[in-house]
Amino acid sequence: MSAGETEPTLGPELPPLAPIRREGYFGGAGLLAADARVASLFAGEARRRTMQRLFGIPTTEKSGLATLIALLTLAEGTQHRMEGVKRPTPPTPIGVMFGIGLVKEGAYAIAGPWARESPYFGTLLTFALIGASTRYVVRKSTRRAGALTRKGFHEFEHRYGHIIRPNRPAK
Numbered sequence: 001m002s003a004g005e006t007e008p009t010l011g012p013e014l015p016p017l018a019p020i021r022r023e024g025y026f027g028g029a030g031l032l033a034a035d036a037r038v039a040s041l042f043a044g045e046a047r048r049r050t051m052q053r054l055f056g057i058p059t060t061e062k063s064g065l066a067t068l069i070a071l072l073t074l075a076e077g078t079q080h081r082m083e084g085v086k087r088p089t090p091p092t093p094i095g096v097m098f099g100i101g102l103v104k105e106g107a108y109a110i111a112g113p114w115a116r117e118s119p120y121f122g123t124l125l126t127f128a129l130i131g132a133s134t135r136y137v138v139r140k141s142t143r144r145a146g147a148l149t150r151k152g153f154h155e156f157e158h159r160y161g162h163i164i165r166p167n168r169p170a171k
Contacts (some may be wrong), residue, residue: 028156028160028161030069031159031160032160047063047067048063050070051063051066051067053072054066054070055070104122107122107125108121110126
């Protein structure tokens with residue numbers, strides 16, 4: 001560059017960025033909101049590109065009506081596919097009564113002759129079966145909920161913990 005030439009400018013000067021916090025970084029809630037915003041921007045871009053490929057609508061134009069038409073077409077196609085799927089028919093009252101009687105007689109055969117003399121044997125057996133089967137379900141659900149809580153806490157700590165608690169040592 002010679003002495004008479006000036007440096008080319010790239011455009012107007014941008015104003016300085018506003019300070020986010022005194023510490024100079026986002027908090028956990030701010031990062032969570034920013035992540036949600038980025039996800040919505042990606043979803044919007046995917047929708048616009050899909051509309052361009054399906055209907056030839058440029059990505060710069062609004063395609064709300066075309067998106068609605070595409071979603072309705074998708075819902076109609078799903079409903080049409082589900083018409084062939086049939087629900088199982090509920091058991092008839094005679095079948096239900098036959099099944100209950102079969103289970104009851106089987107329980108009497110296993111328990112012995114005293115079971116027929118007890119007026120509350122059916123109730124006792126019902127509560128015992130429900131309690132035994134519920135115990136496993138409750139235990140598994142409780143363990144799964146605890147595991148999900150620990151996993152969620154770990155992932156939140158991994159993503160935002162060092163920012164929320166700057167005095168805490170990194171793991």
